[in-house]
Amino acid sequence: MEKQITSHIDELITNHQHKPGALLPLLHEIQESLGYIPSETVPAIAKGLNLSRAEVYGVISYYQHFRTTPPARNVIRLCRAEACQARGSETLAAHAEEAVVGRDLTLEAVYCLGLCASGPAMQIDETHLHARLSPEKFDALIAGLEVNS
Amino acid sequence: MSVTLYLPGDANALALGADEVAKAIVNQATQRDLDIRLVRNGSRGLFWLEPLLEVETPEGRIAYGPVEVADVPELFNAGLVEAGDHPLCLGLTDEIPYLARQQRVSMSRVGVVDPLSLDDYLTHGGGEGLKRARSMTPAEIVKEVTDSGLRGRGGAAFPTGIKWNTVLNTPADQKYIVCNADEGDSGTFADRLLMEGDPFALFEGMAIAGLGVGASKGYLYVRSEYPHAAALLQQALTVASDWLDGFEIEVRKAAGSYVCGEETALLESIEGRRGIVRNKPPLPAIDGLFGKPTVINNVISLISVPDILAKGADFYHAYGVGRSRGTLPFQLAGNLKYGGMVEVPFGLTLRELLYEFGGGSDSGRPIRAVQVGGPLGAYMPESQFDTPLCYEAFTEVGAVLGHGGIVAFDDSVDMVNQAHYAMRFCAEESCGKCTPCRIGSTRGMEVIERIRGGDSNQIELLRSLCDTMLDGSMCAMGGMTPYPVLSALNHFPEDFQ
Secondary structure (H helix, E strand, O other): OOHHHHHHHHHHHHHHOOOOOOHHHHHHHHHHHHOOOOHHHHHHHHHHHOOOHHHHHHHHHHOOOOOOOOOOOEEEEEEOOHHHHOOOHHHHHHHHHHHOOOOOEEEEEEOOOOOOOOOOOEEEOOOEEEOOOOHHHHHHHHHHHHHHO | OOEEEEOOOOHHHHHOOHHHHHHHHHHHHHHOOOOEEEEOOOOOOEHHHOOOEEEEEOOEEEEEOOOOHHHHHHHHHOOHHHOOOOOOEEEEHHHOHHHHOOOOOOOOOOOOOOOOOHHHHHHOOOOHHHHHHOOOOHHHHHHHHHHHOOEOOOOOOOEHHHHHHHHHOOOOOOOEEEEEEOOOOOOOOHHHHHHHHOHHHHHHHHHHHHHHHOOOEEEEEEOOOOHHHHHHHHHHHHHHHHHHOOOEEEEEEOOOOHHHHOHHHHHHHHOOOOOOOOOOOOOOOOOOHHHOOEEEEEHHHHHHHHHHHHHOHHHHHOOEEOOEEOEEEEEEEEOOOOOEEEEEEOOOEHHHHHHHHOOOOOOOOOEEEEEEOOOOOOEEEHHHOOOEOOHHHHHHOOOOOOOOEEEEEEOOOOHHHHHHHHHHHHHHHOOOOOHHHHHHHHHHHHHHHHHHOOOOOHHHHHHHHHHHHHHHOOOHHHHHOHHHHHHHHHHOHHHHO
């Protein structure tokens, strides 16, 4: 890992280590700043929080939100839960899986964004939300991501 | 003179383009040299009308919706700032029938106030409960909550006052209040609307709980799928810290594990571990977060508390039927024409919600099945639509009210798929601690796949597996996954043949 990243991680560890139950907030901050949690950071996290490496790894792998490899340029989370199913999310998901092929996009399933009366719904990069999606609307949105990049 | 406009900034309105509409409004006002104040309020929960724009007038707020960017110039041409007439005009917001027919208690300020203005909160009745609680003894506070009949709104419906009383009577140097805002059930969004629309009420409820049981610190555990709610809570906390006067609240972000909505798994998660369910006993009320006595309550439960303290237990107890007291914010979701938030006292029927509020299916086809209470709730057929909405009546028909989420499906639904999905969801989300849930869910998927392949002899095996999961699982994850599966099988047997 680059020296700059290592010292950034160390700084985050120092900021959090006094906190009771610091591991999740720390992992969130690392992922927010790097986009993922590099496995090379695990020993430093374990040492800083006085945990075993197995405990840290166990937590990272348990929670769906955390990833250990860099995501594509944009992360699309498409809701696949019941309320969106009732509004056609499965047809949309099949379309989306094909539509993202060859693009710099990570497509993930999410189980509920709390937009259950306006499905199918999705989230882009944890910042943008879209509801009442159709395959056409989906295509237009991912085309927009290309233009903006 | 400045005119106040309201446009929701909640996640649902944003998903329907509210930010773009807000920009267009500001642009138009600037071009026309009009003095406006645009408040980004919470959503009133009438989602087919979002983004819902409101204009403050001496007679009350006038609503327009659903507003798209292209409508904005026309709205201004029609004299928006004087609440001029326009095809999108819905009249006085309070007189929209969907809202007028509700009795909003816990949701009373959502969509009305500026969620980040403490002054606005205090002038709309906020703060009174905390003020009164400060003049009472802890035992009096707990008694008030017990007498109100409030039961946990997260789904399990355990009497809130009894939980608090256990924490009050367990001596410790440190106690905690934990708010469970891990609203993971599909078809539910009441917690989200409350957090994004009335955050100070939640803080007030937590602070009152702290006074009631002797806790000075609270954790607010919010799911990571709600980044907007988490950010707003964080902002609201900086505004409210002085007012909370010594009660400290920390927002903790979850990380995408459904089972962390189970209270002991949630505690594990805050402590920095995998969300594995704990054995009970010990109860969290005695040995909870970091080994200390802990109150864990859902968002709606805690938000109901300030009103109970301000207006007295009788005020709250007067709503509802039988042992289901108060109101419940029902969430109409899935394939409904008018999906949204409907807060009413217990006692209405499911049919009234689905048709009189929900307007029937959005697709125009007949509603065939309705899942109430999230992914672990039963699918109900039309013959059960007249069941009154209260905890007892639902238990009687083998269903659960849970957190009040109602997901409607039209007649294109394949109930074998839904049963299979329930098992798959359990397999994906199981924490893995107990065998019936960890293994049973995977075997359940396989058995349903064989039934789908035409082997109806496997139905008996599926029932037997469900029995094992019902009786042998440690928590509701494995213990209630059979609810959707068996209800699909019992009420829609034709799909399984």
